[in-house]
Structures are given as structure tokens and as C-alpha cells.
Amino acid sequence: MRARKIARPTTLSDVARLAGVSPATASKALNGRDEVAPATRQRVIDAAERLAFSPNQLAKGLFAGRTGTVGLLTSDLEGRFVIPILMGAEDAFGAGQVNAFLCDARGDEIREQHHLRALLSRRIDGLIVVGRQTDPRPSLGHDLGVPVVYAYAPSDDETDLSITPDNVEAGRMAAEHLISLGRTRIAQISGDRSYAAARDRVTGANQAFKAAGLTPVGDVMFGDWSETWGRDAAAAMLAQHPEIDAVLCGSDQISRGVLDHLRDIGRSVPHDVAVMGFDNWLVLTTNARPQLSSIDANLKQLGRTAAERVFAALDGEDIGTGIELTPPRLVIRGSTVARLG
Amino acid sequence: MRARKIARPTTLSDVARLAGVSPATASKALNGRDEVAPATRQRVIDAAERLAFSPNQLAKGLFAGRTGTVGLLTSDLEGRFVIPILMGAEDAFGAGQVNAFLCDARGDEIREQHHLRALLSRRIDGLIVVGRQTDPRPSLGHDLGVPVVYAYAPSDDETDLSITPDNVEAGRMAAEHLISLGRTRIAQISGDRSYAAARDRVTGANQAFKAAGLTPVGDVMFGDWSETWGRDAAAAMLAQHPEIDAVLCGSDQISRGVLDHLRDIGRSVPHDVAVMGFDNWLVLTTNARPQLSSIDANLKQLGRTAAERVFAALDGEDIGTGIELTPPRLVIRGSTVARLG
DNA sequence: CTGTTAGCGCCTTCAC
DNA sequence: GTGAAGGCGCTAACAG
Numbered sequence: 170m171r172a173r174k175i176a177r178p179t180t181l182s183d184v185a186r187l188a189g190v191s192p193a194t195a196s197k198a199l200n201g202r203d204e205v206a207p208a209t210r211q212r213v214i215d216a217a218e219r220l221a222f223s224p225n226q227l228a229k230g231l232f233a234g235r236t237g238t239v240g241l242l243t244s245d246l247e248g249r250f251v252i253p254i255l256m257g258a259e260d261a262f263g264a265g266q267v268n269a270f271l272c273d274a275r276g277d278e279i280r281e282q283h284h285l286r287a288l289l290s291r292r293i294d295g296l297i298v299v300g301r302q303t304d305p306r307p308s309l310g311h312d313l314g315v316p317v318v319y320a321y322a323p324s325d326d327e328t329d330l331s332i333t334p335d336n337v338e339a340g341r342m343a344a345e346h347l348i349s350l351g352r353t354r355i356a357q358i359s360g361d362r363s364y365a366a367a368r369d370r371v372t373g374a375n376q377a378f379k380a381a382g383l384t385p386v387g388d389v390m391f392g393d394w395s396e397t398w399g400r401d402a403a404a405a406m407l408a409q410h411p412e413i414d415a416v417l418c419g420s421d422q423i424s425r426g427v428l429d430h431l432r433d434i435g436r437s438v439p440h441d442v443a444v445m446g447f448d449n450w451l452v453l454t455t456n457a458r459p460q461l462s463s464i465d466a467n468l469k470q471l472g473r474t475a476a477e478r479v480f481a482a483l484d485g486e487d488i489g490t491g492i493e494l495t496p497p498r499l500v501i502r503g504s505t506v507a508r509l510g
Numbered sequence: 511m512r513a514r515k516i517a518r519p520t521t522l523s524d525v526a527r528l529a530g531v532s533p534a535t536a537s538k539a540l541n542g543r544d545e546v547a548p549a550t551r552q553r554v555i556d557a558a559e560r561l562a563f564s565p566n567q568l569a570k571g572l573f574a575g576r577t578g579t580v581g582l583l584t585s586d587l588e589g590r591f592v593i594p595i596l597m598g599a600e601d602a603f604g605a606g607q608v609n610a611f612l613c614d615a616r617g618d619e620i621r622e623q624h625h626l627r628a629l630l631s632r633r634i635d636g637l638i639v640v641g642r643q644t645d646p647r648p649s650l651g652h653d654l655g656v657p658v659v660y661a662y663a664p665s666d667d668e669t670d671l672s673i674t675p676d677n678v679e680a681g682r683m684a685a686e687h688l689i690s691l692g693r694t695r696i697a698q699i700s701g702d703r704s705y706a707a708a709r710d711r712v713t714g715a716n717q718a719f720k721a722a723g724l725t726p727v728g729d730v731m732f733g734d735w736s737e738t739w740g741r742d743a744a745a746a747m748l749a750q751h752p753e754i755d756a757v758l759c760g761s762d763q764i765s766r767g768v769l770d771h772l773r774d775i776g777r778s779v780p781h782d783v784a785v786m787g788f789d790n791w792l793v794l795t796t797n798a799r800p801q802l803s804s805i806d807a808n809l810k811q812l813g814r815t816a817a818e819r820v821f822a823a824l825d826g827e828d829i830g831t832g833i834e835l836t837p838p839r840l841v842i843r844g845s846t847v848a849r850l851g
Numbered sequence: 852c853t854g855t856t857a858g859c860g861c862c863t864t865c866a867c
Numbered sequence: 868g869t870g871a872a873g874g875c876g877c878t879a880a881c882a883g
Binding site for chain 2 (some may be wrong): 875876877878879
């Protein structure tokens with residue numbers, strides 16, 4: 170990379186010159202207006218191709234008012250949630266005209282404001298705000314000039330539109346799966362009680378237990394989201410309730426810890442004890458022994474939905490307000506099978 | 511979100527009108543130029559505040575010839591490498607005027623071209639291309655009109671500038687650490703041989719063994735990057751070479767599998783056998799039993815360096831070409847201690 | 852100290 | 868099919 174060798178990007182005029190027409194004609198030709206002869210149009214298109222011309226969206230946007238860019242503002246440090254959401258959003262945009270730009274605020278409000286300004290000042294058409302937990306987050310307000318959709322973490326303002334995984338349903342689904350396998354002595358080892366995700370999943374599971382006439386074994390144990398907590402909690406739980414035939418965990422990490430402890434004390438998974446996780450984090454679930462059943466939050470689908478809502482708003486549709494829940498998906502692997510006998 | 515409620519963003523003229531001054535004066539006031547009366551400045555600032563004015567960077571850039579935006583183009587699906595690099599880059603930009611926009615090409619060349627066009631057509635000032643492995647990737651060429659720096663995955667064109675982790679040094683560092691602990695019967699269980707990262711780390715480790723006059727135990731085992739492979743390989747390796755007193759693994763995932771197997775056969779870690787990983791993926795290293803020593807590739811530093819190079823190029827400096835290696839960092843945890851006796 | 856004027860770069864529309 | 872004109876939001880000259 171030599172200094173100053175930097176070539177000016179190709180402009181419409183460059184294309185026009187190469188095609189031997191005026192910029193105006195080139196513009197019409199490339200934009201599919203029909204006041205131009207087919208042969209001329211082809212010449213222009215060829216020239217554009219040859220120069221790898223990409224129209225300056227900025228100058229274009231000055232006019233059209235649309236830039237074809239959607240911003241993704243995240244606070245999700247590790248990118249564990251935001252990446253699938255980004256992918257889903259991009260899928261919704263298609264290979265078409267729209268691009269997603271991702272900014273990471275790292276959970277820092279100053280940084281978030283900074284990125285927000287940057288995105289807005291670049292005249293993005295819409296904004297998707299992604300949080301790292303399902304607890305409500307402060308609204309960015311309504312005066313941004315572009316449609317905003319909150320993904321994963323809902324806005325605390327009910328007049329915003331938020332799309333978030335249905336963790337109550339996820340909990341219910343997980344519990345029903347264990348029940349359907351004939352498990353009746355089910356314990357819950359959850360994550361951080363301060364997370365709505367932890368509480369909601371427990372709520373859903375308890376609904377399922379109640380509906381099936383089952384009483385969960387022991388109290389739900391809340392801790393943190395780590396493998397270590399899963400091990401410790403499993404040790405305490407099994408010491409007190411050795412009769413357990415299934416453990417419903419708050420996350421895949423916790424499940425891994427629980428699996429570890431069960432192996433340590435010689436309990437067999439899945440026949441003796443079945444284990445379920447949440448999140449379907451592949452690096453954890455598919456490498457476990459046995460592989461872990463889990464609930465997938467369908468984040469890609471969530472991202473797609475969020476993007477579709479942004480589009481709809483751009484097209485002038487009323488996309489509604491409040492919290493829209495997306496359904497989870499049960500992923501069955503070796504850690505949950507029907508009870509023998 | 512009501513349809514069509516979308517308001518035009520506030521412009522400098524709006525602010526000026528509210529403050530009862532001309533746009534030029536408002537500009538001076540907000541930009542801290544001193545050719546403006548304190549009282550007037552205050553009025554303008556208040557007005558800007560009240561309208562939540564954010565200057566249009568594009569128009570600003572129109573004038574300055576710079577947009578203050580750097581693109582990050584990644585193919586790193588999971589975001590495991592790109593996120594720390596993004597963070598480092600942002601740190602280099604400071605809380606200042608520059609923003610990073612991340613686009614995910616998902617390893618798809620069409621998508622990459624599409625994103626590239628989008629970024630260029632928004633007149634980004636520079637580009638950082640992030641790959642997911644340390645093997646060379648196709649160059650984007652030199653005619654992009656902006657400086658390009660390749661991060662993690664180097665360009666296959668030596669006239670590009672690439673910044674990538676020094677995996678040979680990482681391997682050497684890991685091996686030297688084990689040697690310094692008095693370990694002499696060290697086996698290597700690596701990852702996918704088709705990855706330069708796997709081969710380079712082995713190369714570095716072998717250099718260290720040779721320098722110390724040690725002969726590695728058994729052949730280096732190549733497989734994939736998974737925990738499962740770690741378990742299987744450890745089983746094979748230890749069956750044949752039970753005398754092993756340390757295992758150097760190709761990744762943290764593999765290490766986890768090795769730890770698992772050692773526990774299964776009742777070998778104690780770290781006293782009997784020490785285990786080292788690579789990558790320092792916290793969710794794996796800090797939740798292992800015992801916690802895993804690892805080599806951290808300092809990706810955040812890498813991102814910072816890449817961003818600095820882009821800046822330097824923008825300022826007209828010659829930033830050089832070829833592959834620049836960034837040094838790794840040894841992270842010692844409970845899985846590696848000195849041999850007893 | 853403030854307002855006016857003239858672009859920045861690029862694309863599009865409006866007359867011909 | 869063309870050329871000229873106009874504009875987006877902002878800033879730097881310069882004039883008042």
C-alpha cells in the first residue's frame with residue numbers, strides 16, 4: 170500500500186465518459202428509466218461493470234432520502250446473540266439493496282449514544298437495537314427520525330416495538346419434553362435470578378409441571394450462568410434429592426456442569442438422569458457427553474422478523490407496538506431419552 | 511411507531527433558526543470557534559440541545575473529504591475472532607470522530623463483494639478485512655480507493671498489509687512454559703492440519719523442544735478443533751504413552767476434551783499431567799477443572815494495530831506491506847504447575 | 852461579532 | 868438523447 174496512491178472512486182461521470190454519453194443519460198440507463206435506447210443502456214451498463222462503479226449512496230441519499238442502510242446497535246459484548254440476529258436480518262434484506270451495519274456499544278451508554286449519533290448522521294433508514302438480556306432496556310425515544318425495532322432486549326417503553334424470545338414458552342416446552350419422556354422427579358437448576366430469562370423459563374416450566382400434576386423436586390436453584398455453578402448446584406441438589414430423574418437447566422453452560430457432576434458421582438445420563446439446557450450453543454451442546462438437548466431461541470428468525478418490521482415501517486405501514494414474542498424450538502439430542510421401564 | 515410520522519432529522523439550519531442566528535454562526539458556535547459571542551454560543555447550544563441536533567457527518571465529510579467511517583468486513587461466522595478485533599479497532603479510534611461498521615460476509619464471496627460495494631459506496635475512509643483462519647485469503651486488490659488492512663487472515667498478495675497472530679511464537683511460548691515447569695514427556699494433540707494455525711503452533715513448539723533437547727512423546731496428532739477430538743485423541747495417546755506428563759493442545763476446545771479423558775482414567779491434572787490450550791476462550795478456560803492455561807492471541811491489540819495502520823495510511827504515511835505478526839500472551843491457570851519432586 | 856456567499860462531490864431532474 | 872442547473876447539510880472565506 171503506497172501512500173497517496175489512493176485512487177478516487179469511480180463516479181457516474183467516469184462511466185458516462187467511457188460509454189461515450191452524458192452523465193444524465195448514464196444515470197437514466199443505470200436506474201432503469203425508459204427514456205434511453207436499449208443499445209445505449211447496454212453500453213452504459215457494460216462501462217459501469219468494467220469500472221466496478223458503485224453509485225455514491227451519499228449523494229444519492231441526499232435526494233432520495235433513502236440510503237439503503239440499516240443500523241444494528243448492540244450491547245452484546247460477546248456477540249453470541251447479535252450474530253445470529255444480524256444474519257437473520259441480512260437474510261430478510263436479501264442480496265438486495267440493503268446493508269446492515271453493526272455497532273457495538275459494549276453495554277456503555279455513552280458509547281451507545283455515540284454510535285447512535287454516528288448511525289443517524291449517516292442517514293441510516295432504520296435501526297435495530299439488540300440487547301444482551303431479555304430484560305427491558307431504556308428506550309431510545311421516538312424522535313430519531315427513523316423506525317426503530319428492539320430485538321432480544323425489549324424497550325421499556327410500550328409504544329416501541331420489541332421482538333424478544335418467548336422464554337415462558339421455552340420453559341414450558343422443555344418441561345413438557347421431559348414429562349413426555351416419563352420423567353417425574355425433575356429438578357431445576359437455573360441461572361442468574363436477576364435475569365428475566367431465568368425467571369421466565371422457570372415460570373414456563375412450572376406451568377407445565379402443574380398442568381401435568383407433577384411437583385418439582387426441591388426448590389429451583391438460582392445462581393449464575395456458569396458451568397461451575399452447574400456443578401456446584403448439581404452436587405447440592407443430588408446430595409439432598411438422589412431420586413431425581415431429570416434436571417432442567419437454565420442454560421447450556423449450566424447443563425455442562427451438571428453433566429460433569431453426574432458423571433463424577435457415577436449417575437448415567439440419559440437413562441438414569443435426563444438433562445436439558447437452553448440456548449443451543451453448539452460448541453457446548455454438540456461436544457457434551459452425551460450431546461445435550463436444548464431449546465433454541467431461533468434468533469435468526471428473530472432477526473429476520475425485526476428487519477421485516479423495519480422495512481414495513483419504511484413503507485409506511487403501521488408495525489404496531491409492544492412486545493412481540495418469537496417461538497422457541499426444541500432440539501433433542503442424546504441427553505434426553507425416555508425412561509427405561 | 512406510527513406510519514409516516516417519520517420526521518426529517520434536525521439540520522443545522524433548524525438550530526440556527528431557533529437560536530435566531532445564521533447557519534454559519536451556528537456552525538461556528540457548535541464547533542467551538544472563538545469568533546462568536548459567549549451569549550450567542552450559549553443560545554445556539556441550547557437550541558441544538560433542545561432539538562437533539564446531530565450534525566450530518568456526510569455533509570461534513572462532503573466538505574472534509576473524509577467520512578470518519580471505517581468498514582470491517584468479516585467472514586468470521588461466529589464472531590469469535592472479529593468481536594475482539596472490532597473492540598480493539600474502536601479503542602484505537604477513541605471516543606472520537608471515527609466509527610466502525612461491521613459487515614458479515616459469512617465466508618460467501620458474493621456476499622463479500624456486495625458488502626464491499628455497499629461500504630465503498632458509502633465512502634468509508636478505510637477498510638479492515640477480518641478472516642476466520644490464519645491462512646492467506648484472496649486479496650481484494652489495490653483499486654478500492656481506500657487503504658485496506660487484513661487482520662487475522664492475511665492477504666495472499668504480498669503487496670497488501672496484513673496483521674496476523676504469531677502462531678509459531680505462540681507454540682514456542684506454550685512449549686517453553688511446559689518445559690519450564692520441569693515437564694519432559696510432552697505430547698501434542700493439535701487441531702485441523704489444513705489450518706496454518708495448527709501447523710504453525712506445532713512448528714513453534716517443536717522448535718522449543720529441540721532447543722531444550724527434548725524429544726516429544728509420540729507423533730503430533732492432528733484432527734479437528736473439537737472437544738470430542740480431544741477426548742478421542744487423548745485416549746489413543748495415553749493408551750500408547752502412559753508416561754506422558756504434559757499435553758500441549760491445539761485449542762481450548764481440544765484441551766477440554768483432553769481434561770475430560772484424563773479425569774475419566776483417573777490421571778490428576780495438573781500434578782500428574784499438565785494441560786495447555788490455545789486461544790484463551792474464557793467460557794472454556796475459566797470453567798474447566800482445573801482452569802485451563804492458554805495462549806491468548808491478543809486480538810484486541812491486533813485490531814488496534816490494524817486500525818492504527820489504516821489511519822496512518824489515511825494521513826499519507828507509507829504503512830508498508832507484507833505480514834506483520836503480533837505477539838501472543840501466556841495466560842497461566844491451574845492446569846499447568848511445576849512437576850512435584 | 853455576525854451574516855452572506857460560495858462551494859464541497861455527486862447525482863438527478865428539467866428543460867431543450 | 869444532451870447540457871445546464873439545482874440540491875443535500877455543512878463550513879470557510881469574506882464582507883459588513
